[in-house]
Amino acid sequence: MKGLNRRKVLKLAAATAAVGTMPVRAYAQAEPLRVGILTPLTGAGGNDGPRMLKAMQAVFEEVNKAGGVLGRRIETVVEDDQTNPEAAVRAARKLIEVNKVPVILGTWASAVTAAVAPVCWESKTFLMTVSGADTITLLPHQGFLIRTQPNSKLQATSHGEFVASLGSKRVAVIGIQAPFALPTKEHLDTLLKAKGGAVVSHVIYEKDKTTYRSEIDQAMRSNPDFLYLNGYAPDTVVLLRDLYRANINLGKFCQSYAVPQATLDTMPPEVSEGVMTGQPSADVESTAYRSACARLGVKEIDGYEAQATDWASLTVLTIAKAKEASGVALKENVRKISQGSGEKVYNAIDGLKAIAAGKEINYEGASGPCDFTDIGDISGCRFRYMKVAKGKLEFLKLV
Amino acid sequence: MEHYLVAMGVTAGIYALMALGMNVIWGMAGLINLGLVGFFAVGAYTSGILTLKFGWPILAGIAAGTLVASLFGVFVALITVRLRGDYLAIVTLGFAETMRIIMSNELWIANGTDGLSGIPGPFRQALGPHAFNLQFLAIVIVAVAILFVLLQRLTRSPFGRVLRGIREDEQVVQVAGKNVVMFKVKAFAVGTAALGLSGALYGHFTSYIAPDLFAPLLTLYIKLSLLSGGLGNNVGAVVGAVLVVFFLESTRFVIPYVPELSAVQGAALREILIAVALLLILRIRARGLIPEKVGDFPLPEPTRASQPLKP
Known part of the structure; x- marks a missing residue:
């Protein structure tokens, strides 16, 4: 009984304290x-x-x-x-x-x-x-x-054009197993073929692995000149470290959410140097x-x-x-x-x-014009491309 | 609020079915099966594919899901016949992960990581969401009740006694002339059938299944159900499952009242609480809230041959 009382008292005290912190504003009612x-x-x-x-x-x-x-x-x-x-x-x-x-x-x-x-x-x-x-x-x-x-079509098309604009012809896609994995690779391949390039290898990996060295070796067998890394932050960090250890100095592209600044800060700058990222974006002049x-x-x-x-x-x-x-x-x-x-x-x-x-x-939003089709997809947007230099993201271009 | 309670009741019922199935394998026969979600997935996918792609009636789909999961159970039991304890646990865990990876990568079976959506539920359209959930709660309660009665009979039967014997000392049972391998296989068949049933029901309830669903998280929740309720007895399995769902859900309402805690810390605290609960149960009531009563089971009447000889 005594314990119950003490608890009650504590609860009441907490509730009173909480009431005290409530902002007193006109709309608070x-x-x-x-x-x-x-x-x-x-x-x-x-x-x-x-x-x-x-x-x-x-x-x-x-x-x-x-x-x-x-x-x-x-x-x-x-x-x-x-x-x-x-x-x-x-x-x-x-x-x-x-x-x-x-x-x-x-x-x-x-x-x-x-x-x-x-x-x-x-x-x-x-x-x-x-x-x-x-x-x-x-x-x-x-x-x-x-x-x-x-x-995935909107994304892969824009990313593909960006990769092609860098002069890359042989792209290796290394990606996590997810619903977007296969469609992204196919759209990317279609676009690159139109530009005289191709996706030369497509390696799918499981999440949560501590190393992706064998996946990297598998992708490198096709002799690519560019790497398209299609994963999330935890696995992309492992991939980038393994690529650095393997001394592979090819151009690399990732989704922006795979290497946000917070993730870059956890990596030595030489590991992330030169990584390019893309994300949907509004007009460059948009505030x-x-x-x-x-x-x-x-x-x-x-x-x-x-x-x-x-x-x-x-x-x-x-x-x-x-x-x-x-x-x-x-x-x-x-x-x-x-x-x-x-x-x-x-x-x-x-x-x-x-x-x-x-x-x-x-x-007009931070991620693009936010125009939606009848089924709820965004109908079109621009892409903001960035490049990592000395561990910091730097703006490259808006397409 | 009442609609939410109904939906959580269905979840608790499905957890209880899994706990009952797991209890046969782990609680009674002492075989640590961490591949629970694997069998749950087999049941869910079998019923989902058959009803969605082949137009089978839902009941037939559920029956097929139960049966196929049971067949997988027999298969796993046969390949792990020589394994016990930790080794069995690792292999069965591997089985569940293998199932998940196969379903993720073999897109032709069930759309890979996209999963199967639009799995039919009985009278889903006609009833509307709230009545449908209520109906499903009734279905799940009936399923739990039937399974409970059947397993209760099984526990008290000679079959249940042999399983407990295998759990306590496999060699003694072998010496008594019992075919241990056969009993283990049967225990797996019965237990995994219940797991398959729960998976099939889950698929028809939520209408969507995907490989991500079958992560080891669910196995741990059921393991926690059994440990908290009382390993080796059916009442404990059901009580434990209800308790775990109650615990998982009630923490949602309590944590926002903890001052100075961000949402991220709150989410972490929920996971910590679950771990602490497990540790406390293992420390204070290692045999669960409702421990298995071994003396409860009737022994056969002594026959004349077994009477001590009079001097």
């Missing part, structure tokens, strides 16, 4: 607007999820400081998808049924998105994702899903990318941070436009603020002001 975030915080995606989470929270914080949306404060409910479809489905059900969120942001692995998507569309909850598998947008999602990651960098206090953000920034902004703007926070309202209104002939806005705050002034807007 209104019920906060809950937004579900379901990113991998542990497991294979544990490297990317926290960065995406931070990017989203930064946007919501900024919006809250400016007075929230529809007079309500935005409150994020964060769950860990554990990079596991089974655990992710349980977490998604909790977000939908208990927290009643109208939207879930942030699924990363394609298998997790494909598992969570049916739960979302059945309960009319909107889902935004980075999953790159082409099959994701082909699911019967009735419009309750959009993704900001270009599909969206720069303001996202400034918000996060970094020099360059990677493709995932940029996309997470855009989800948060799209969510806020759509809710403001629809004057309602429901999954159906998001589904029906997201394209009204993301594309069209309205005034171009580059962040949530400016967008909210324009909507309040009764203007039509067209959100």
Whole structure:
């Protein structure tokens, strides 16, 4: 009995302390607007999820400081998808049924998105994702899903043109086994063949290995003049180290999310020297990318941070436009603020002001123009290419 | 909230089916099988492919999933006949990983890492999501009840006694004239059938399966279920499975109240809590919350031949 009392007292004290820290604002009275975030915080995606989470929270914080949306404060409910479809489905059900969120942001692995998507569309909850598998947008999602990651054709075509522009003819693709692995290689091959080159070898590897030396040797047998590394950060780091140890000095290309600055900082600069990265991006003159960098206090953000920034902004703007926070309202209104002939806005705050002034807007994001097709794919975007010099990412060009 | 509880009830039921199956192999026969998700995957994929690509009725798909998983169980039992303890654990773990890698890389079987989506569920369209979940909860409860009764009978039968004998001392059982290999194979067949059943039900419930689902994480959750509930007894298996799901889910609601903790740290804390729970159970109640009662099982009446001779 005594223990119970002490616990009760502690709980009360904690609750009182929590009440004291609550910001006293005009909108604090209104019920906060809950937004579900379901990113991998542990497991294979544990490297990317926290960065995406931070990017989203930064946007919501900024919006809250400016007075929230529809007079309500935005409150994020964060769950860990554990990079596991089974655990992710349980977490998604909790977000939908208990927290009643109208939207879930942030699924990363394609298998997790494909598992969570049916739960979302059945309960009319909107889902935004980075999953790159082409099959994701082909699911019967009735419009309750959009993704900001270009599909493998858009990506591979742009990457292929970039690789070809470097004068490379014989490209070896070394990639992780994932739904995007095979389509990427095929699109890359088609494009390179048109330019007189080819994919000369395609090696698929398992994640979580401590060395990829045998995969590298297998790829090198075809005598390539360029390496296209199609993996995530943990395995790309191992690959780059092994390539350095093997003294292979070929041009290397990776996805931007595989070598974000935080990962580069963990590597000796000579290992990452010359690695080129690509990520979907908006116009070079667009302020969206720069303001996202400034918000996060970094020099360059990677493709995932940029996309997470855009989800948060799209969510806020759509809710403001629809004057309602429901999954159906998001589904029906997201394209009204993301594309069209309205005034171009580059962040949530400016967008909210324009909507309040009764203007039509067209959100141009940090990851690209954010124009969506009927099935939820982005319809086209530019790519920002960067190169690593002395352990730092440097801007190369925008295509 | 109630819809969420229903969905978690289904999850707990599916965990309970797996725990019951695992209990036959590990709890009763003492064979450490860490390949649990492998058999779960076989059941899920068999039923998924048959109903989705070949238009089989769902019930037939589930029956086939159960049977095929059982056949895989027999196969694994036969190739591991000489292995015990850690060695068996490693080989079975390897089996599950092999299944996952085959399903990831052989795209023609079931779309590789894209997985199978749109697996039909009974009356999914007609009922709508909430009634469908409620219906599925009923199905899972019935499945657990039936399996529980059957396994309870098995436990008390001479067959169950021999399995426990093998667990305690294989040689003694052999000396008693029992065909140990045969019993081990049968234990695997029964246990993996239950695992296949749970996999098939899971596929029809969530409508989507992919190789990523069959990572060792699930095996560990079921192992934790058995250890916490009580290894070797069916009540413990079911109670443990419900407890584990309750624990996994309730931590979601508690952790946000821990002050000064970021979401990332909270997620890590959840994993730490699970590890601590396992350690505590092993330290304080090594035989689980409901320990196996060995004396509970009726012994045969002494026959005249076994009566001590009167002087």
